Structure formats: C-alpha cells, structure tokens
Amino acid sequence: MAAAPAVVVLIDHRDPRWLRSASALLAAAHRLARDHGWDVHTAWVGHDHGHGHDHGPGGELGAAVQHVVDVEGADPHLASTVSAALEAVVAALDATGPARLVLLPSTFEGREVAARLAAATGAGVVVGASSVTVEEDDDGGSGHVVAQKSVLAGSWHTRCAVTSELAIVALDTGAAGSADGASLPQDTPSAAVAPVVHHHRAPRPAGAAVEVLSRSPRPAGDRPALAEADVVVVGGRGTGGDFSGVEDLADALGGAVGATRVATDEGWAPRALQVGQTGVTISPRLYVGAGVSGAVHHRGGMAASGTVVAINTDPDAPIFEHADIAVVADATTLLPALAEEVRARRSRETG
Amino acid sequence: MHVIALVKHVPDIQSARSFTASGLLARGGPDDTLNELDEDCLEAALRIVEAVPSTVADEDDDGSRADPGAAHPVGHRVDHRVTALTVGPPAAVGALRRALAMGATSAVHVCDEAIAGSDAIATARVIAAAVEHLHAEHPVDVVIAGMAALDGLTSLVPSAVSALLDWPQLTLADRVSVTSQAGRTTVRARRVTAHHVEELQAPAPVVVSVTDATFRPRSPDMRGLLAARRKPVTVLDLAALGLEPASVGRAGSATRVLEATPRPERSDAVRLTGGPGLAPELAAELAGHLAQRGFC
Ligand SMILES: Cc1cc2nc3c(=O)[nH]c(=O)nc-3n(C[C@H](O)[C@H](O)[C@H](O)COP(=O)(O)OP(=O)(O)OC[C@H]3O[C@@H](n4cnc5c(N)ncnc54)[C@H](O)[C@@H]3O)c2cc1C
Numbered sequence: 181m182a183a184a185p186a187v188v189v190l191i192d193h194r195d196p197r198w199l200r201s202a203s204a205l206l207a208a209a210h211r212l213a214r215d216h217g218w219d220v221h222t223a224w225v226g227h228d229h230g231h232g233h234d235h236g237p238g239g240e241l242g243a244a245v246q247h248v249v250d251v252e253g254a255d256p257h258l259a260s261t262v263s264a265a266l267e268a269v270v271a272a273l274d275a276t277g278p279a280r281l282v283l284l285p286s287t288f289e290g291r292e293v294a295a296r297l298a299a300a301t302g303a304g305v306v307v308g309a310s311s312v313t314v315e316e317d318d319d320g321g322s323g324h325v326v327a328q329k330s331v332l333a334g335s336w337h338t339r340c341a342v343t344s345e346l347a348i349v350a351l352d353t354g355a356a357g358s359a360d361g362a363s364l365p366q367d368t369p370s371a372a373v374a375p376v377v378h379h380h381r382a383p384r385p386a387g388a389a390v391e392v393l394s395r396s397p398r399p400a401g402d403r404p405a406l407a408e409a410d411v412v413v414v415g416g417r418g419t420g421g422d423f424s425g426v427e428d429l430a431d432a433l434g435g436a437v438g439a440t441r442v443a444t445d446e447g448w449a450p451r452a453l454q455v456g457q458t459g460v461t462i463s464p465r466l467y468v469g470a471g472v473s474g475a476v477h478h479r480g481g482m483a484a485s486g487t488v489v490a491i492n493t494d495p496d497a498p499i500f501e502h503a504d505i506a507v508v509a510d511a512t513t514l515l516p517a518l519a520e521e522v523r524a525r526r527s528r529e530t531g
Numbered sequence: 532m533h534v535i536a537l538v539k540h541v542p543d544i545q546s547a548r549s550f551t552a553s554g555l556l557a558r559g560g561p562d563d564t565l566n567e568l569d570e571d572c573l574e575a576a577l578r579i580v581e582a583v584p585s586t587v588a589d590e591d592d593d594g595s596r597a598d599p600g601a602a603h604p605v606g607h608r609v610d611h612r613v614t615a616l617t618v619g620p621p622a623a624v625g626a627l628r629r630a631l632a633m634g635a636t637s638a639v640h641v642c643d644e645a646i647a648g649s650d651a652i653a654t655a656r657v658i659a660a661a662v663e664h665l666h667a668e669h670p671v672d673v674v675i676a677g678m679a680a681l682d683g684l685t686s687l688v689p690s691a692v693s694a695l696l697d698w699p700q701l702t703l704a705d706r707v708s709v710t711s712q713a714g715r716t717t718v719r720a721r722r723v724t725a726h727h728v729e730e731l732q733a734p735a736p737v738v739v740s741v742t743d744a745t746f747r748p749r750s751p752d753m754r755g756l757l758a759a760r761r762k763p764v765t766v767l768d769l770a771a772l773g774l775e776p777a778s779v780g781r782a783g784s785a786t787r788v789l790e791a792t793p794r795p796e797r798s799d800a801v802r803l804t805g806g807p808g809l810a811p812e813l814a815a816e817l818a819g820h821l822a823q824r825g826f827c
Contacts, residue, residue: 231609257727259700261796288678288686288703289724295690297655297823304785307651309684326789331684332548332556336790343786386697393730400726407725411826422586433826450723458568458678458743460725464735475542480684487824489817495770504797504818509805509813516815522827525818 182498185322186277187212187434188247188269190284190293190336191224191237194399194414196259200279200408201285204353206241208312209283216314216323218280219244220274225265226250226378247272249379253388258393259289260387268381270301270346275482279346281325283312286350286461287407304342307350308461310484311359317340325349333457333476334483334502351447354463355410370485398452406453409519412464414455417442418492418511425451426470432519432526438462440472441477448506456481470511474499491515532583532611532653532709532716535662536576536635537692539567540619543683548682552789553650556682559622565629568677571750573615575674576742577634579709580611606804612636614665618646618657623763631759632751639665643768645776650784651662651683656693657779660772662696666715672716672735678703679740689740699733709735 187209191202199247201298202222209220209466223242224236236248249265281441282297284290298305309327316323325347327340342349351357387466406412411433416439416466430437431467439449455462457480467485471480474490482488483502490503491511500506507514542548543562551557607609615630617623627638639706641661649657662674676689701707704720711717716735721728723742749758769776777783778823801820805813821827 194724194726227639253771257729259702260694268624282823291686291698292702292757295652295655295687296694298687298785299691299694302785304650305687307687330794331791332682333544334550335570336793337794338550340786341787341789342785343787384697386693386699389699390701391732393732395727395729397727398723398725399806405652451723457684458683465825466821470755480544487826488819494681495741500800500802502797505798505817506800506802507805507813507817508803509810510807513810514805514813514817517810518817521574521811521818522821525822525827 183276184217185280186221186222186273186501187281188221188266188273188283189243190262190266190281190290191241192290193225195285195287196397197405200405201353202237202241204357204408205283205285205351206243208351210242212281212314213236217486219277221245221247221269223247223249223266223269225256225262241378243374246374246376247379248376249381251381251383254383255392257392258387258390259292259296259370260384260390261355262270262293263300264381264383265299265379266293266297266389268379272377272379281312282346282348284348284350289352294348298348300346301346303346303348304344305348305350306340306342309349309351310348310463311352313346324346330484333480336368352461352463352484353408355408355465356463363462377437399450404434406436406438406460406462409436409462409464410436411466411468412455412462412485413468413470414438414440415443415449415470415471418438419443419448420471420512421446421448422512423467425470425519427510428519429468429515430520432522433466435464435466440478469499470515472499473497474502532711533669533671534576534579534613535593535665535671536569536613536615536676537629537658537674537676537688538572538575538615538617538626538630538681539564539566539682540564540617540623541680544681549790549793550788552775554791560619563622563625565626566682568681569626569630569677570633570651571743571746572677572686573613573630573633573635574746575707575739576613576673578746578765579675579707580613581606583611583612583710583711610669612669613745616658616661617641618654618661618667620647625813627646627764628759629751630666631762632755634755635762637762638661638764640764640766641768641772642766643776645769645780648781648784650786651685651687652691652785652819653783655688656783657772657774659692659695661767662692664767664772666736670736671707671827673718673737673739674698675739675741678740688740693738697736699737701733703738703742704739705742705745707739707741749783798812
C-alpha cells in the first residue's frame with residue numbers, strides 16, 4: 181500500500197443511486213490526488229449477503245484502494261454503522277497513509293455519519309461544502325484542508341479551514357459544484373488493479389442497541405435524483421396545484437421535479453421532493469422556480485444553484501432578487517409552452 | 532420520564548444576518564429568537580411526557596415541586612419533566628423563556644465566556660457534558676433536538692451528542708413514542724430519510740431528532756407566557772460540568788472560518804415580461820436564453 185496521504189471517499193450505499201453522488205465526491209478527491217499527490221481510497225459498508233465476500237462498488241470509480249468494511253452484526257443503514265466502518269478505514273490507514281480527509285455526501289444522512297466520525301476521531305468537520313482544497317502552510321507543514329461553502333441562505337460565502345490532521349468534509353453533490361470539468365479521470369487504475377481490502381469491526385454498543393423494526397424504500401420515480409440533477413424545475417403555490425406543467429418542463433429538459441414546502445404540504449407533490457432548508461439541498465446547473473416566492477427557507481436549499489430562472493406573476497416577488505432570468509408571467513400557461521419550445525429546439529438539433 | 536429538549540437561540544432568519552470581522556456569525560441582535568425547528572423539538576418533547584399513561588405530574592403549573600410524598604405513596608412517585616437545555620451567551624436565555632412558555636418544566640442555560648466561538652462539535656461536547664450532569668441528578672430517558680439550527684444549518688449536533696454519550700440515536704423522526712414496562716423504557720421512532728422510511732426502536736436513554744413535517748408546534752398562550760417567568764432557569768458554567776476551557780470555544784474547535792464575504796449582487800439579470808396570451812412568444816424568448824446557456 182502506498183504511503184501517500186489518503187483521501188477516503190464514502191460510497192454511500194444507502195442511496196439507491198449512489199453512483200451519482202459518488203461521482204461528484206470522487207471528482208473532488210481526484211483533483212486533490214492530481215494537485216497534491218494524495219491517494220484516493222473508497223470506503224463501502226459491506227453487507228453480509230450470505231454468499232461470500234462483498235467486493236464493494238467495483239473498480240470503475242478509479243480508486244487506488246477500495247475498502248470494504250463489515251461492521252459485524254450491525255444494520256448497514258444506521259449512521260453508527262457507517263461511521264464505525266469509516267473509523268476502521270481511518271485507523272488502518274493511520275498505520276501507513278495517513279488518512280487526511282474523509283469525503284461524504286452532504287445529505288442529512290451523510291451529515292449524521294460525519295458528526296459521529298468527528299466525535300469519535302476528534303477530526304474537524306465541515307458540512308454543506310461546495311468545494312474542497314488543500315492550502316499549504318506557511319511553515320512548510322503538510323497543509324490543511326479548506327472547504328468553501330455558501331451560508332445564510334446563499335447571502336454569504338465562507339472559507340473554512342480544518343485544523344486537525346484528519347478533516348471530514350460533507351460535500352454538496354449537485355451538478356453546479358462540479359462545473360469545472362469534474363468527471364472521473366480516464367487514466368486512473370481500473371478495477372483489475374485497485375485492490376480490495378476487507379475490514380471487520382465490532383459495532384459500538386449504542387449502535388447495536390438500535391433495533392430496525394422495518395425499512396421500506398420511498399418511491400423515487402424515474403426522473404433524475406433531485407440532489408444530483410443537472411436541471412431542477414420546482415413548483416410552488418403559484419402552480420395552483422397542477423404540477424403537470426412542472427413535470428412536462430422537467431422532462432423536456434431531462435431534469436428533476438422539486439417542490440416548495442407549500443406544495444408538499446398541500447399534497448401536490450411527495451414530501452421527498454421538498455427543496456429547502458428542511459428538505460433536499462440542491463445545486464443544479466439550472467434551477468427553474470415556477471410560482472415560487474423565494475422564501476428564505478426555500479433559498480437555503482437552492483442558493484448554490486447555477487443559473488436561476490424564476491417565473492412569477494408578481495413583479496416584486498423576492499425570488500427575482502436571486503434570479504438570473506426573471507420572468508414575470510403566469511406559470512400555468514408559460515410552462516407547457518416552454519416545454520414545447522424546448523422540445524422543438526432539441527428535435528431541430530438532433531433532426 | 533425525563534426529556535431534555537435541546538434548543539438554540541439564533542438570529543431571525545428573516546433579518547439581515549452577517550458575520551463579524553473574526554469570522555463568527557453576528558449574534559445578540561434584537562431579532563434573535565428560538566430556532567424555529569426547535570419548536571417541533573419542544574412539541575415532540577411535551578407530547579412524549581403528556582402521553583405517559585396513568586400518572587399525575589407532581590408539578591403545579593408554575594413548575595414548583597409539590598411534596599412528592601403527599602399525593603402519591605412512596606415508590607409511586609412520578610416526576611415527568613421536560614428540561615429545556617441551551618448552550619449560549621447570556622441573551623440565549625430568550626430561547627429558554629420561549630421553551631418554558633410552550634410548556635417545558637424547567638430550563639438549564641450553559642453559559643461561559645470560554646464557549647464563544649465553539650463549532651458544532653465543540654458545542655456538542657458541552658451539551659453532552661450537560662446532559663451527563665443532569666442525568667446524574669435526575670435520570671434522563673430522551674434527549675431530543677430539532678433537525679437543524681437555522682443559523683449554521685449543520686445538523687451535526689444530535690448525532691455528535693449521541694456518539695459522545697454513546698446513547699443510541701433515533702434521528703430525523705416524524706413520529707416518536709415511549710413505552711415503559713417493568714422498569715424498562717423503550718423509545719420507538721419513525722425515521723424518514725431521503726430514500727427510506729424506517730421504524731426504529733432502542734432502550735432509553737436515547738438521542739432523538741425530529742423533522743418539521745408532523746408535529747405542528749403549539750403556540751404559548753397567555754397563561755404559559757406568565758408561568759414561564761416564574762419557572763426556574765439554572766445557569767451552569769464549564770467548571771460545573773467539569774470541562775476545561777481549552778476543550779471548547781475556538782481552542783476546542785477543529786474548524787475555523789478563514790474568510791466570510793457577502794455574496795455579490797446579481798448585476799446582469801435578464802428580465803422578461805409577458806402578457807395574457809403571449810405565452811408562446813415568451814416561451815420562445817426564454818428558450819432562446821436557455822439555449823444560449825447550453826440548456827437546450
Ligand atoms: C421552519 C420552517 C422550515 C421551512 N422549510 C422550507 C423548505 O425546506 N422548503 C420550502 O420551500 N419552504 C420551507 N418553509 C416554508 C417557507 O417559509 C415558505 O412558506 C414556502 O417556501 C413558500 O412556498 P411557495 O413559494 O410555494 O408559496 P408562496 O410563498 O405562497 O408563493 C407563491 C408564489 O407564487 C406566485 N404566483 C401565484 N400565482 C402564480 C401564477 N399563476 N404563476 C406564477 N406565479 C404565481 C405568487 O406571486 C407567489 O410569489 C419552511 C418554513 C418554516 C417555518
């Protein structure tokens with residue numbers, strides 16, 4: 181095993197579409213590898229399926245080493261289990277590497293793992309980061325991890341340094357953040373050469389004490405996942421409850437559908453689609469808000485988006501202050517017309 | 532039944548929030564308030580205590596303890612309470628007053644100059660120490676928190692407190708119930724994550740966090756507001772919790788804000804206006820702008 185400092189990327193298997201969020205994290209990790217010579221490791225919580233070893237997510241992720249951790253007898257979805265798995269990887273690397281950075285997705289579930297890992301290791305943790313870099317120390321030391329993030333509902337930006345040897349950074353995995361050409365490098369070691377290292381760890385007592393009585397998936401639909409989508413079309417109260425125009429435009433643009441709290445409270449869209457501080461945080465390359473006022477609670481979950489288009493009948497709607505393209509119009513008639521126009525343009529291009 | 536509700540005093544999110552020159556969130560403004568999501572936390576805490584069957588709380592409305600021996604025979608004394616706990620500067624007592632008005636039994640304010648500048652994990656360290664302190668006085672069944680504080684929005688504290696105490700975590704719950712049988716208390720929660728709905732159960736004491744989806748917090752009435760003024764607020768400093776000043780505050784935090792800058796105004800925004808019946812024209816114009824930016 182190489183002795184370069186390690187960046188460990190959690191591949192969060194609890195997300196059924198983990199490859200999407202993993203890609204954004206790995207792209208960030210590979211940038212550190214390129215710029216600072218760090219090694220990229222992946223960590224995967226192994227399930228004991230009763231038929232031999234779990235070889236993890238596979239080699240297409242371009243890691244130098246893949247760690248598969250079996251937290252014995254523990255439910256693989258619990259934050260305590262995922263944290264215990266990362267603790268095992270960090271401890272193993274400290275004998276060689278050492279581990280300098282753990283990257284995980286900045287979902288509510290990812291943050292729980294980050295918090296537990298920080299409490300267990302004493303590492304500093306930054307969540308909701310849009311990017312991560314390593315800054316050299318003045319005294320020629322090994323540098324420290326610095327994360328950038330947007331805070332206070334997008335009204336401020338901060339740069340936050342981690343002063344401990346190990347840093348934990350939960351990254352927003354939205355498409356806007358990876359605009360600087362962040363795709364997986366093509367010339368990294370492939371599956372054939374990336375060794376899989378298996379670890380076993382006992383769960384902490386408090387984790388083992390949690391009994392999972394049931395678990396059922398929330399329907400995801402067949403549109404792109406909200407958090408990682410390139411394009412998100414959000415419907416608010418101004419849709420009047422008819423989401424067909426929102427869905428139509430999302431499909432025309434190949435995007436995901438989101439909703440405001442009002443729209444989910446009204447039952448116009450499933451709660452899983454709520455965008456905002458208490459819902460999903462998104463940072464697509466294109467955000468379209470239709471009949472959305474732009475309340476601070478909502479903005480907190482979309483402020484890091486790339487291009488913001490707002491469609492609202494009220495010329496003074498607060499969202500217009502945050503929009504790149506402000507459209508004063510009735511969303512119920514504009515959305516279908518726009519979807520049609522987008523389709524027409526796309527077919528002209530391909531036809 | 533003893534429930535500790537974690538609450539935080541935060542700048543009003545509708546106000547103009549900012550950072551100080553030293554990279555800390557500016558606090559102590561006249562608009563600072565109880566974190567809205569902690570109202571869900573308090574509601575959930577109060578419901579847990581109110582749902583405990585066949586018992587009579589031994590407090591009067593004003594929270595003073597009645598003589599335990601008088602109303603119930605020895606051994607049957609039940610003392611159901613919600614303790615609101617906050618860590619923060621002197622002004623943070625505002626959050627506790629609000630919690631007391633909603634119905635919390637008593638309040639604890641951990642306040643010490645050395646705590647200023649603590650990051651989420653250092654704050655969790657103080658909270659965990661305070662919970663242990665209170666647990667020793669009066670055994671705790673549930674520590675409950677909101678799903679986020681609307682200032683830092685990290686959502687780190689509940690899990691960090693759970694890890695530091697090594698108490699099970701039942702987080703992001705939209706339903707919580709507590710049952711006691713033969714002296715064993717079990718907490719059950721429905722947890723809603725991005726991709727799953729889970730029913731989880733663990734023996735007390737546990738750390739819970741609740742979402743804002745289902746609890747519909749009560750508003751304090753005039754009686755509650757008046758009673759809150761007379762309920763006790765205990766102030767504890769680091770020494771009382773046995774914590775070293777260096778383990779909290781900036782010294783005890785492994786993160787530091789290097790720079791905080793206000794986001795520049797969007798200057799080159801495009802504004803399009805349509806009228807009734809002009810949807811197709813407007814759609815074509817808007818699609819043109821999207822195409823320019825590579826979206827269609
Ligand atoms: C603790 C807390 C947490 C919250 N968390 C979230 C969250 O995570 N996400 C979230 O979204 N909200 C959240 N909220 C709610 C938030 O404060 C707002 O109430 C909500 O975002 C408003 O939704 P809206 O924009 O759909 O509705 P409104 O604010 O009612 O706005 C509707 C807009 O539609 C416009 N309109 C009306 N008719 C039309 C038409 N025909 N065409 C075009 N425009 C039209 C109106 O001019 C108006 O601007 C939270 C609130 C609290 C208290």
